[in-house]
Amino acid sequence: xxxxxxxxxxxxxxxxxxxxxxxxxxxxxxxxxxxxxxxxxxxxxxxxxxxxxxxxxxxxxxxxxxxxxxxxxxxxxxxxxxxxxxxxxxxxxxxxxxxxxxxxxxxxxxxxxxxxxxxxxxxxxxxxxxxxxxxxxxxxxxxxxxxxxxxxxxxxxxxxxxxxxxxxxxxxxxxxxxxxxxxxxxxxxxxxxxxxxxxxxxxxxxxxxxxxxxxxxxxxxxxxxxxxxxxxxxxxxxxxxxxxxxxxxxxxxxxxxxxxxxxxxxxxxxxxxxxxxxxxxxxxxxxxxxxxxxxxxxxxxxxxxxxxxxxxxxxxxxxxxxxxxxxxxxxxxxxxxxxxxxxxxxxxxxxxxxxxxxxxxxxxxxxxxxxxxxxxxxxxxxxxxxxxxxxxxxxxxxxxxxxxxxxxxxxxxxxxxxxxxxxxxxxxxxxxxxxxxxxxxxxxxxxxxxxxxxxxxxxxxxxxxxxxxxxxxxxxxxxxxxxxxxxxxxxxxxxxxxxxxxxxxxxxxxxxxxxxxxxxxxxxxxxxxxxxxxxxxxxxxxxxxxxxxxxxxxxxxxxxxxxxxxxxxxxxxxxxxxxxxxxxxxxxxxxxxxxxxxxxxxxxxxxxxxxxxxxxxxxxxxxxxxxxxxxxxxxxxxxxxxxxxxxxxxxxxxxxxxxxxxxxxxxxxxxxxxxxxxxxxxxxxxxx
Numbered sequence: 001x002x003x004x005x006x007x008x009x010x011x012x013x014x015x016x017x018x019x020x021x022x023x024x025x026x027x028x029x030x031x032x033x034x035x036x037x038x039x040x041x042x043x044x045x046x047x048x049x050x051x052x053x054x055x056x057x058x059x060x061x062x063x064x065x066x067x068x069x070x071x072x073x074x075x076x077x078x079x080x081x082x083x084x085x086x087x088x089x090x091x092x093x094x095x096x097x098x099x100x101x102x103x104x105x106x107x108x109x110x111x112x113x114x115x116x117x118x119x120x121x122x123x124x125x126x127x128x129x130x131x132x133x134x135x136x137x138x139x140x141x142x143x144x145x146x147x148x149x150x151x152x153x154x155x156x157x158x159x160x161x162x163x164x165x166x167x168x169x170x171x172x173x174x175x176x177x178x179x180x181x182x183x184x185x186x187x188x189x190x191x192x193x194x195x196x197x198x199x200x201x202x203x204x205x206x207x208x209x210x211x212x213x214x215x216x217x218x219x220x221x222x223x224x225x226x227x228x229x230x231x232x233x234x235x236x237x238x239x240x241x242x243x244x245x246x247x248x249x250x251x252x253x254x255x256x257x258x259x260x261x262x263x264x265x266x267x268x269x270x271x272x273x274x275x276x277x278x279x280x281x282x283x284x285x286x287x288x289x290x291x292x293x294x295x296x297x298x299x300x301x302x303x304x305x306x307x308x309x310x311x312x313x314x315x316x317x318x319x320x321x322x323x324x325x326x327x328x329x330x331x332x333x334x335x336x337x338x339x340x341x342x343x344x345x346x347x348x349x350x351x352x353x354x355x356x357x358x359x360x361x362x363x364x365x366x367x368x369x370x371x372x373x374x375x376x377x378x379x380x381x382x383x384x385x386x387x388x389x390x391x392x393x394x395x396x397x398x399x400x401x402x403x404x405x406x407x408x409x410x411x412x413x414x415x416x417x418x419x420x421x422x423x424x425x426x427x428x429x430x431x432x433x434x435x436x437x438x439x440x441x442x443x444x445x446x447x448x449x450x451x452x453x454x455x456x457x458x459x460x461x462x463x464x465x466x467x468x469x470x471x472x473x474x475x476x477x478x479x480x481x482x483x484x485x486x487x488x489x490x491x492x493x494x495x496x497x498x499x500x501x502x503x504x505x506x507x508x509x510x511x512x513x514x515x516x517x518x519x520x521x522x523x524x525x526x527x528x529x530x531x532x533x534x535x536x537x538x539x540x541x542x543x544x545x546x547x548x549x550x551x552x553x554x555x556x557x558x559x560x561x562x563x564x565x566x567x568x569x570x571x572x573x574x575x576x577x578x579x580x581x582x583x584x585x586x587x588x589x590x591x592x593x594x595x596x597x598x599x600x601x602x603x604x605x606x607x608x609x610x611x612x613x614x615x616x617x618x619x620x621x622x623x624x625x626x627x628x629x630x631x632x633x634x635x636x637x638x639x640x641x642x643x644x645x646x647x648x649x650x651x652x653x654x655x656x657x658x659x660x661x662x663x664x665x666x667x668x669x670x671x672x673x674x675x676x677x678x679x680x681x682x683x684x685x686x687x688x
Contacts, residue, residue: 020154023099023110025174026119030057032177032215034168034204036138036196037067037127038079042086042247043271044220045181046240047232048643051585052179053090058117060175061087062168064200066124066152070134076124076152078257082250083120084111085258089246091116103167103174106157123167124151125159132195132367139195142202142370144362165359168207172215179216180204185355187368187389189224189600195367197222198388202370209342209357214314216622217280217347218641225274228599229577231644232273235590241272276598279350279639279646281620283671285311285688286399288354290376295395297322299333300381309400311688313338316345318354327356331372331384346374350639350646352394356384396650399685402448406680409442410453413463414677415612416516420444420664421468421477423456425492429664431675431682432456432479434463439479439490439498446667448675448684457496461488462515464611465505468664469520480526482506482515487526487537504537504545505530516611517558521569521625527560533591534558534571534582549582549591557609561616561625564642572596572616572627574609579627579645598638598647605638605648607631617663617672619651619687628674633657635674635685652685654678 031052035041041049041061052059061083066076088094091113098111109122126149128137136149141161148160159167172180182204183197201219208217232240248264249255255262287307288295294307297320308320317338318325324338325346338344342357349355354374360366369388376393377383387393411418413433420429423441430441431450439459442450459466461481471478476492486506490496505514509531517528527536527548534549548560552573559579563570568584573593580593597605607614607629614629624640628651635652638645651674658676666673667686675684 020099023101024112029060029175030178031059032175032180033061034182036065036200038063038083042244044222050090050243053118060119062121064123064125065127065196068127068152079251082247086243086247087118090243100155104170106167107155124153126152128196130194138199143366165206169210172211172213177215181218184221185219186370188392192223198370205347206359209345218277220277225276226270227602228274229604230273231595233592233594281348283312284397286397289396290393295382297335301376315340318346327358327384350649354395360386398653401683401685404450404682409450411442415660417463419466419468420662427668429666434459434466444666448666457490458498459490465515465518467518467520470523473523502537511554519560521560522562525569527569529558536569557611559616563625563640565623578604578606596644612660615661615663619672621671630658630661
């Protein structure tokens with residue numbers, strides 16, 4: 001972040017000095033935050049990190065640079081103190097223990113809030129300046145202009161580029177995180193970004209590539225978010241700003257260190273009002289297409305109709321039946337034995353970039369490009385090339401389609417009247433609907449095909465209200481829906497005999513979209529739109545309506561689901577500017593919906609306001625519901641990041657525009673798969 005001048009006298013309150021003793025070792029942390037400067041996390045990654053602190057599962061923040069501008073250790077130390085004030089306030093605990101630790105022979109300052117399981121680790125590499133103009137900047141280290149630099153700290157050490165990669169890899173091993181939060185990995189959203197931010201994002205990717213860890217990885221955009229729509233509603237903004245101003249009081253001298261600031265730099269308020277991050281997919285299977293051609297096993301680009309199926313496996317290797325893609329030091333590609341290591345590991349982000357875990361060769365003019373990515377070559381052969389602002393090719397992952405003739409299923413219904421769910425009890429999702437004969441399902445075979453429909457049980461409901469999920473908590477899917485008198489369910493435990501369970505969602509509180517909004521969002525919670533708002537009927541079969549939110553526009557499409565993996569029902573609704581969502585975990589703060597869709601270039605992504613063309617389900621097996629929609633002939637999905645959706649990415653490509661979308665776990669692997677209605681044919685793609 002930009003440096004703000006600080007009077008030297010304030011440095012007397014700083015936490016870092018050479019008299020500190022040994023620090024406590026690093027500990028396991030659910031969330032590992034790898035950032036460049038002492039306010040990158042507070043400005044660009046909230047409320048994610050503050051909420052992680054408050055959950056108490058362990059947070060370790062690693063600040064790669066001293067954030068000192070050109071002002072020495074006193075300037076760095078006062079920023080460290082500001083972080084202690086901010087995170088102490090977030091955790092409601094201030095008993096910090098600070099000391100020196102060694103990581104692979106490199107000395108770093110470690111401040112620990114043991115009761116809250118919060119660590120602040122300061123590597124203290126010199127601040128490089130916004131454009132990387134300082135002599136020992138990370139950018140110059142990347143370009144090879146300097147081979148190493150001495151830290152700005154009361155106990156110094158020296159880092160070369162490989163030292164930094166190895167040190168961060170060791171931190172990943174010691175903390176064993178479930179989630180890594182970092183910054184932009186390259187300038188793929190415009191030039192307005194701090195050079196230190198992008199190099200640290202690249203460092204995070206390269207360090208993770210040297211481990212066998214498979215955490216979720218999020219890369220947060222920084223300066224360039226100022227041109228995007230604000231997406232933090234006032235109650236959330238106010239809560240995180242109250243933490244930021246504790247840091248600012250120390251770091252920018254806008255108040256007394258230990259207190260807070262009434263006003264801060266307006267640019268900081270602008271950044272704080274926005275949160276945009278890119279996720280990385282830990283699994284994907286399909287043909288790889290870029291620029292109309294697909295990647296062949298030879299590394300050449302060719303006809304997609306004959307291209308092999310590639311998959312990213314549990315080790316992050318990109319594999320075909322012939323072996324795994326190997327990236328050589330010169331960027332050339334080959335397929336050989338799957339042995340692991342950074343030369344085999346790739347990172348596929350939600351925008352479609354495929355980044356290599358091999359460090360790029362140092363060269364001049366790396367200002368906006370810091371990693372190699374998979375790129376089509378001008379000679380028709382793919383290569384690993386330096387990617388960033390000027391060139392950052394993207395790839396679609398296109399899984400093969402399995403098709404079933406509609407006539408073979410004997411199901412004539414379509415749109416919202418059809419749902420996917422395992423009602424035959426074999427662990428594989430079936431294609432189900434409600435007819436005059438009752439609840440019927442075409443059994444799924446696990447590969448995306450369906451047999452002839454069979455009768456499952458009684459369920460006298462509006463067919464378009466059909467919802468499938470575990471209602472009674474026995475681990476078996478049930479079926480529910482709306483009747484004029486209220487909610488009716490057919491439970492697996494009672495042989496799918498339909499019976500009334502609640503008056504909620506009956507005619508007395510019906511809204512225009514009630515029939516199409518019902519969803520079993522979590523075990524025991526049937527949610528939808530009622531007269532008083534977005535509502536759930538929770539607690540097993542002793543249903544009582546519980547309000548989730550003040551109701552949005554009566555014509556809005558509602559998607560109830562667990563968006564953040566906490567086991568509680570959340571919700572999204574369409575608005576004129578894209579879906580807005582609310583979390584049950586925030587209900588004490590606000591029940592208003594916050595904008596959740598990703599934006600780029602000032603334009604937020606949208607999905608159709610049509611329940612037949614949209615669906616929510618967990619497509620990647622992380623426990624969070626994702627939002628998918630039909631866009632032309634494609635099914636596009638935005639993965640949940642527990643605070644917002646990431647960019648829309650292709651999940652399925654159909655030969656013609658589908659008229660309906662259904663999500664369900666076809667193969668029993670814990671991930672929702674996609675099926676679409678193509679008229680005479682039902683086509684499905686597995687998300688593995």
